[in-house]
Amino acid sequence: MEPRDPSAVPVARQSPRRHSVRGQILDALRDALVGGELTPGEVYSAPALADRFGVSPTPVREAMQQLAGEGAVEVVPNRGFRVARRSARELAELAEVRALLEVPVMLSLARAVAPERWARLRPFAEATAAAAAKGDRAAYLESDRTFHQSVLSLAGNQQLVVVADELHRRAQWPLACGRAVRTADLVADAAEHMALLDALAARELDVVESLVREHFTSGA
Incomplete structure (x- = not known):
């Protein structure tokens, strides 16, 4: 070629x-x-x-x-x-690795972080929602990474944030062949951010784990 x-x-x-x-x-x-x-x-x-x-x-x-x-x-x-061509299998493998890394961290944060601290991260979730509503995938993916960084940074482990962000980038692009992303998909993914913050603040561990796994599977 x-x-x-x-x-x-x-x-x-x-x-x-x-x-x-x-x-x-x-x-x-x-x-x-x-x-x-x-x-x-x-x-x-x-x-x-x-x-x-x-x-x-x-x-x-x-x-x-x-x-x-x-x-x-x-x-x-x-x-x-x-x-690079990113196959559906590669994306699934990345989602699995991200879940193995981030789910335990999210559950630990849910137990340890005071509810009012999660409220401070709502502007990051709102930024993803605003980008999604416009159908601006580039802005959405950037704000999505910022949201995840802001959550994981509460663990106090900078290497965790760096490694998780690299995996996040790999999962974002290039898309699997034939895969299309609609504005409705972005809006749905963005809504999961706010739901995750609510679950973290309420220390609903089962909901936190479910939301994180689903979010990765959706490709966000």
């Missing part, structure tokens, strides 16, 4: 959110992956993408190498980077 012409990929319209050129390119590429503008199975060359962005190939290669480390793309020697 030949490297795809990036002129057909509107990734350059993304607004920079970081100070470094590499960070800007990384953000734009991530948004393009989330939005489906970089197609699973297609090969993209760093020089051609660099021309599209108006930068040198170096920051594009650096950003792509990071994405390769996250499992989003694969290095194709002398050609560029192929967007």
Whole structure:
């Protein structure tokens, strides 16, 4: 398969959110992956993408190498980077691993954290709901990760947050082939955030475990 012409990929319209050129390119590429503008199975060359962005190939290669480390793309020697195909089985395996990691933590937090502290996290849940209502998948996935980070950070283990966030990224994109995400799906996932906070505050352990497992299975 030949490297795809990036002129057909509107990734350059993304607004920079970081100070470094590499960070800007990384953000734009991530948004393009989330939005489906970089197609699973297609090969993209760093020089051609660099021309599209108006930068040198170096920051594009650096950003792509990071994405390769996250499992989003694969290095194709002398050609560029192929967007990884995520199968339904891989997504199911990621959901299982995330549940093994996060369910015990959530149950422990439900027992230990005062109810009023959960109320402080409601703005994060509300942000996911707002993005979902707009059908903005990129904004939703970013706010979804922020919500999970804010909850897990209460455990006081930064390495846990880092590992869980990497798994979360891998589960978010690229989507399994043929899988579509509707606004209604996002809205339903976002509603689970608020329900989870309510269950955590009420220390309803069975509900907490059920919600977390279902949330991962839904792909959020």
